[in-house]
Amino acid sequence: MRGARSSGWLIAVPMTALALATVYPMLFTTNVAMKTQREYILDRFALSRSLRWDNVTTAWTNGGMARYFVNSLIIVVAAVALLLLLGSMAGFALSHIRFRGSQALFLGILAALFIPFQVIMVPLARTMADSGLIDTYPGLILAYVAQFLPFTIYLMTSYYSGIPREIVDAARIDGNSLYGVYRRIMVPLGRPALLSIGILDALFCWNDVLIALLMMPSAEHRTLMVGVTTLRGQYSNDIPSFAAGVLIAAVPVLIVYLIFQRQIADAITAGSTKG
């Protein structure tokens, strides 16, 4: 940036302000989580008097957050596994196999992206209830798979289109069936995408509140995000405990983000295009 040094610094100022704005809310929450209820009522915004982790540990044990954490973990792992499996199969079919109706199917799957959850939540709850799937792990897992499959398929299709046809053709010449190509070529080659998209899907499932709330009404099967909202019941004066719950829910996500930054970015950009 020749000769633009000064304007560079000028722009850096609001950008720094924005950067602070992205970080401050979490710092604020951490501060609140350190306070006692009384401290909070008396002054909501002052720096907490001490680094107190009580609220976090209490939320974890008595607040039931430990149980919710495990529930979320199980559900997310299973959902992501299914999403990747179904998504990669469909992605391969749509990107490398010419067959009747593939274009229509692809558009149809994309169209499903435009169905917000609220639109189907009432009938879906009923369908699930009729099938006995309400308040079961498989029910919620299937709901997540249905919710994020279109997006996953889209990303997988995009990624797989980047694999040259020659490789597929070579494998076919070697005598592989299409299933074989899938197993031996697509899956191994797809590993970076599977990892990235898997992380992205995991993020969406982990952070979801609405679907989990509807599908898992009981306390036993509750997921973490829903659990956090229960900490702030109508009648809860205990904002510091709520803040502690928020931390418990957010910290794993932040850790995953810090470790897998690159992969998450790759997954998102897998669907965009070059100039």
Next chain:
Amino acid sequence: MKQRILGPVIALVVILASTACGSAKSPGNSNGGAESGKLVVWDWKSSDKNAQNFVAKAKSDFAKKHPNVTLEFVAQPFENYYTLLGAAIQAGKGPDVMLFNGGGQIRDRTNALLPLDQYVTQDKDRLAGWDAFSKDGKIYAAPITLQGHPIYYNKSIYTKAGLDPDKPPATWDALLSSCTTIKNATKLPCFSLGNKEGYGIQFWMSGMGSGILSPAEYDNWIAGKRDWNSANVKKIFATWKQAGDAGLNTSGANSTAMFMDQYTKFEGGKAANVIGLMSDVGGWHEMNPIIGADNLGVMLSPVITPGAVPSLAFDGGVGYGVAKWTKDPALAADLVRSLTSTDALTAYATDAGAIASDKTVTIAGGGSAAAAIAAAIPAGKPALHVALSAKTQDVMGRVSQQLLSGSITVDEAVKQLATADQAG
């Protein structure tokens, strides 16, 4: 290659396993009315620390009659309670026993509930607050608490402003001038108000209503004859707007949640008065330790319309009802009776700081505030807002926010409310 087969296999195993776990643990509805069945209870209280004794006492009372029936209490977050209930009602499956707020919420859902009249005859005299859970002459839930709207005030703020802490304002003008005095002396606003959820206007209506409507109008309102165009009804909203315009409320009322910010502010000494509740939260039980039991004052509405007779507004607070789809109605009704047994209610009243629906339960240790409230109960009347449908309350919440922000006039507001009330 082998590793990739592992993936799908793991997924399959996880799902199969969780199916097993899932179905084994899924509550569903009780199968069979056999004495060794199970009843599921939904509410938003049973996970509270101070409801544990209540639940324990109810369970042991129930176990005396039905030792082999398992009880499962599921506490939902209150914000989503009625949404979840709605989904369950539509699916036609869900809990056997459910907690409800008295008033519009239960009256809107009676088509999913069992009338309880035949089961609760023995309790009708012992408990109070049945009206809030009745519709068309039938009872749909048994009350646990009584809920009402006294006006609390912080005596030390009054003293600091040079006002007599034992003689709260008795007329609208006296109230206005006391607010001015307090503002000048302490810079504090008169009322702590949180109207984000639209509850602020409900409490104003019920807290001040008895001082605004004439006794005859009040009784007509409760009986269902509501003239939204009458001068006094309009006055409810005019005084609401006036309080907002005159700066009597804490700032940002429309974006402050009543629960719990409105009460947190009052307890933190940031306002002189607040219209509160008499059971559970937002009342003497949580305020006493923070403000000081000697410091917490209670007043009824000032006389705003000459000829009005201020009284405490209260109804049945929350109560447990029985779902229509329950397999064994008599069993579920017995559970409801256990939940409203004297022992259970005493535990609840003591731990949660509630006024129990059981007339034989007295509150100890509630300080002068609780005593004043108890003294006002005999002359009390049902709350005005509880008589309204959920739809009317929803509209009222919205227009109240618009009144405070100045985007609507009182006449327009009551017009919308009249329409909503008729349609309901």
Next chain:
Amino acid sequence: MPSVRPASAGRTDIAAVPPVALMGPGQAAPRRRRRGHDHLAPYALLAPALLVIVMFRLWPLILGVNFSFTGDGDRNGTPVGLSNYTELFDDPVFRTALRNVGLLVLLLPVAVAIPGLLATFIFLRVPGHRVFRNVYFFPAVLSPVIIGAIFNLLLAADGPLNAGLQRIGLGSVDWLGEPKLAIFTVVAVHIWATFGMALVVFLAGFATLDTTLLDAARADGASTAQVIWHVIIPGLSRTIQFVFVTTMIGMLTSMFGLLFVMTAGGPGGSTYLPEYYIWIQQGQMNRPALASAASTVLFLVMLVVGLAQIGLLRRGRRED
């Protein structure tokens, strides 16, 4: 095993168009002798995914549309024709919700321009760009419920933002309580929460930008603004279109969490969106059939807006 770079490295043409159709003339490998059961292979590969999507997304959609023609409460299950729909459009709250959708569509360029500009500055190596890249994505990993709860505290009338504003002499504002302002506040928070994703996409687009054009323009003495307008924007056209589509979907479908936590549709119903309306009618108001009617309307709106977007996208691609 030959290494394969991910698509974002610009290996082939990919966009929201089935690659099959992309292959253009000279399409694909010459037909080969196929094995018998391979005819079914693509369908078998797609079947599980399609099954899930149809059963748990399409079927409920159809059920919902069907349900919207029945009544609520006392008229539960009985067909009532279009009365739910007329009730919807008579309801001022629903009309506000639709108006707000229109507002979101208008604000879309802002939601795209912000990350676009930031990406430009980062690409042009503004001081601190390495830090900015990482920090800006941070909010995108948080759940809307958490974000809403945090901002409730921050934007409160007596909260730190207002306290800060007062200290520098500007008055305090009721960000979430002013009916005319609240919806913009919510949108701003949504943008805060999601701009990181779009930023990453833009940065990827920049990575594939042809820098020779950039240097040439510079050498010709073009100002930064001119460079942006004449070189960067055309060069990134496909990226920009992609961001438009995804941001639109995000704004129309995932602001629910924020609304729910921050404003509950208020003040005075001014921040209602159709998705929130559906939630309230279904639960609080016990009007599931009315909620289904609202769902159908929302779906139609999404479809129209989405198809328009995809149409623009295609037209943009054909221009290349």
